[in-house]
Amino acid sequence: ELKVEQNPLFLSMQEGKNYTIYCNYSTTSDRLYWYRQDPGKSLESLFVLLSNGAVKQEGRLMASLDTKARLSTLHITAAVHDLSATYFCAVDPNYGGSQGNLIFGKGTKLSVKP
Amino acid sequence: NAGVTQTPKFQVLKTGQSMTLQCAQDMNHEYMSWYRQDPGMGLRLIHYSVGAGITDQGEVPNGYNVSRSTTEDFPLRLLSAAPSQTSVYFCASRTGGLRYNEQFFGPGTRLTVL
Numbered sequence: 001e002l003k004v005e006q007n008p009l010f011l012s013m014q015e016g017k018n019y020t021i022y023c024n025y026s027t028t029s030d031r032l033y034w035y036r037q038d039p040g041k042s043l044e045s046l047f048v049l050l051s052n053g054a055v056k057q058e059g060r061l062m063a064s065l066d067t068k069a070r071l072s073t074l075h076i077t078a079a080v081h082d083l084s085a086t087y088f089c090a091v092d093p094n095y096g097g098s099q100g101n102l103i104f105g106k107g108t109k110l111s112v113k114p
Numbered sequence: 115n116a117g118v119t120q121t122p123k124f125q126v127l128k129t130g131q132s133m134t135l136q137c138a139q140d141m142n143h144e145y146m147s148w149y150r151q152d153p154g155m156g157l158r159l160i161h162y163s164v165g166a167g168i169t170d171q172g173e174v175p176n177g178y179n180v181s182r183s184t185t186e187d188f189p190l191r192l193l194s195a196a197p198s199q200t201s202v203y204f205c206a207s208r209t210g211g212l213r214y215n216e217q218f219f220g221p222g223t224r225l226t227v228l
Contacts, residue, residue, distance in 0.1 A: 009154075033216060042204065043157075043219045088156060101147060101172065102217060104156040 002027045002093040006105035013079045013112050021108045023072040023089035031092040032072045033102065034063050036085045043088065047074075079112045086110070115140050118220035120205050126226045127195040135190040135223050137205030145208045146188040147217070150174065150201040157204065163188055195227045 003026040013019055023032070030051055035043040047056040049065035049072060056063050060083065062075045072089055086109045090102040121136045139146065147162040149172075159172030163182040177199060179191040188207075192199060202224050206217040 004156075042221045045216055045218075048216050090157075101159050101162055102157075104149075104158075106154060106156040 002029075002091065002103050004089060004091050004103050004105040006087075006089055006108050009106060009108060011108055011110045013076070013110065015080055015112055015114055016078050018078065019076050021074040021076070021087055021089075021110075023074070023091075023105055025070050025072075025091045025103075027091075027093055028067070028070075029091050029093055030065075030067045032065050033090045033092075034072070034074055035088045035090065037088065037107070038085050046087075076110075079110075081112050081114065084110055084112045117141065118205055118207050118218050120203075120220040120223050122223060123221065124224050126228065127192075128228050129195060129197060131195050133192050133195065135192075135203055135205075135225075137188045137190065137220060138186050139188075139205075139207040139218075139220075140186065141207060141209075141218070142185060143207035143209055143218075144185070146182065147172070147206045148178070148180065148188070148190045149204045149206065150199075151204060151222075152201050160190065160203075192225075197227045199225065200227045201225060 005024045007022050032049045034046040036046050037043050047063040052067040054065045060077045065072045086107045088107045090104045118139045144165050148160040149157040151157050158174050161180040163169045169180050202222050204222050205220040208217045
């Protein structure tokens with residue numbers, strides 16, 4: 001059974017600080033997705049990582065994928081209040097001809113305080 | 115394009131009642147899925163469809179039925195609502211490609227079963 005574990009589950013940061021959210025998964029996969037969810041809202045796609053060593057950056061967020069370690073990271077640089085949200089990683093456990101159904105981590109609730 | 119739409123946005127049911135959550139997409143996506151989101155649990159797959167006339171079970175299918183008569187629509191039926199089905203339900207769709215299958219989520223339906 002594929003498991004996707006995120007840590008930490010809760011993160012309280014001060015504005016201007018850096019931090020990293022970790023996403024570990026238990027089976028081989030080279031497709032990983034990061035989503036953001038604001039309270040009461042739907043999921044918004046942030047990054048799509050499709051190969052080992054993939055790195056994507058958007059503003060203060062940078063995501064990377066290490067398929068050998070089965071690890072993805074979401075790094076936050078100089079956090080601002082607007083980044084407060086819940087972040088999910090999701091793994092596609094199959095490759096080639098699969099149904100592509102995603103397995104989600106439990107989410108990391110990020111709170112950025114002044 | 116409207117993307118993925120869901121109705122209703124909110125619903126309160128009594129135990130034992132039945133209802134249908136509606137989901138539609140106008141992106142001509144082959145794949146559609148239903149997830150439920152519970153606090154601290156992330157998103158869990160209920161049912162999915164890889165095309166009109168084809169459906170299959172996900173991780174938590176009990177108590178739910180689906181059908182897919184058209185590419186656009188994928189309704190989720192609760193046969194006899196139970197308090198354990200209180201949750202937020204998200205419908206998602208994606209293309210049928212093998213390599214890149216980012217899922218697009220609807221706005222969600224918040225269901226309470228009393």
